[in-house]
Amino acid sequence: EPEVTQTPSHQVTQMGQEVILRCVPISNHLYFYWYRQILGQKVEFLVSFYNNEISEKSEIFDDQFSVERPDGSNFTLKIRSTKLEDSAMYFCASSEPQLALTYEQYFGPGTRLTVT
Amino acid sequence: QQQVKQSPQSLIVQKGGISIINCAYENTAFDYFPWYQQFPGKGPALLIAIRPDVSEKKEGRFTISFNKSAKQFSLHIMDSQPGDSATYFCAAMGYKYIFGTGTRLKVLA
Numbered sequence: 001e002p003e004v005t006q007t008p009s010h011q012v013t014q015m016g017q018e019v020i021l022r023c024v025p026i027s028n029h030l031y032f033y034w035y036r037q038i039l040g041q042k043v044e045f046l047v048s049f050y051n052n053e054i055s056e057k058s059e060i061f062d063d064q065f066s067v068e069r070p071d072g073s074n075f076t077l078k079i080r081s082t083k084l085e086d087s088a089m090y091f092c093a094s095s096e097p098q099l100a101l102t103y104e105q106y107f108g109p110g111t112r113l114t115v116t
Numbered sequence: 117q118q119q120v121k122q123s124p125q126s127l128i129v130q131k132g133g134i135s136i137i138n139c140a141y142e143n144t145a146f147d148y149f150p151w152y153q154q155f156p157g158k159g160p161a162l163l164i165a166i167r168p169d170v171s172e173k174k175e176g177r178f179t180i181s182f183n184k185s186a187k188q189f190s191l192h193i194m195d196s197q198p199g200d201s202a203t204y205f206c207a208a209m210g211y212k213y214i215f216g217t218g219t220r221l222k223v224l225a
Contacts, residue, residue: 043215
C-alpha cells in the first residue's frame with residue numbers, strides 16, 4: 001500500500017540553525033500539507049500546498065517557515081532559524097486530486113525535531 | 117470559533133466494552149468531520165469520516181454519530197479490543213483541518 005514517507009525520523013539542531021524536513025508524498029497525490037504536534041498536544045495545521053504554491057497557511061507559519069517541491073517527488077519544510085519552541089513532531093500529509101474534495105489526507109510517520 | 121473541543125482526555129475500557137469519544141464544534145462552515153487514530157511514534161491514520169448531511173456512519177466496529185443542530189459528533193468503538201489502544205483525534209474541515217485535543221484510549225485485556 002502506498003504511503004507517505006518522511007526523513008529524517010529524528011533531527012536534533014541548535015537554536016538559530018536552519019533545518020529542512022523532507023517528505024515524499026504518495027505518488028499520484030497533488031495536495032500536500034505540513035502539520036506539527038508539540039509533545040502531548042493536538043495536531044496543528046501549518047500549511048497546504050497545491051500546484052506549486054501555498055494555498056493556505058496558519059498563523060504559526062510565519063516568515064521563518066517555507067515549503068518547496070524541488071522535484072517531482074519531494075516536498076520540504078524549511079525552518080530558517082530554529083527556536084526552542086519549534087521542538088515538535090512534524091507531519092507531512094498528502095491527498096489525491098479527486099479525494100481532495102473529500103478532504104481525505106494521508107499522514108507520514110513524522111519527523112521529531114528537537115531544538116537545543 | 118475555530119476550536120474543536122474533545123472529551124474525555126483519557127478513557128479506560130474493558131475488552132469487549134464500548135468506547136465513546138465526543139467532540140463539539142462551533143463553526144457551522146465545517147463540512148467534513150474525520151476521526152484519526154494515532155499509535156505512539158506514528159502519524160495519524162484516517163479511521164472514519166462523516167459529512168453533516170448524514171446522522172450516522174458505520175464501518176465495522178466504528179460508528180460516527182453526528183448531531184448537526186447540537187454541533188456535536190462522537191466516535192463509538194464497539195467490542196473494544198486491546199489493539200484499539202491509541203490516541204484518537206476528531207477533526208473538522210473548513211478550508212483546513214482543525215484537530216481536537218485527543219483522547220488516549222486504553223483497552224484492558
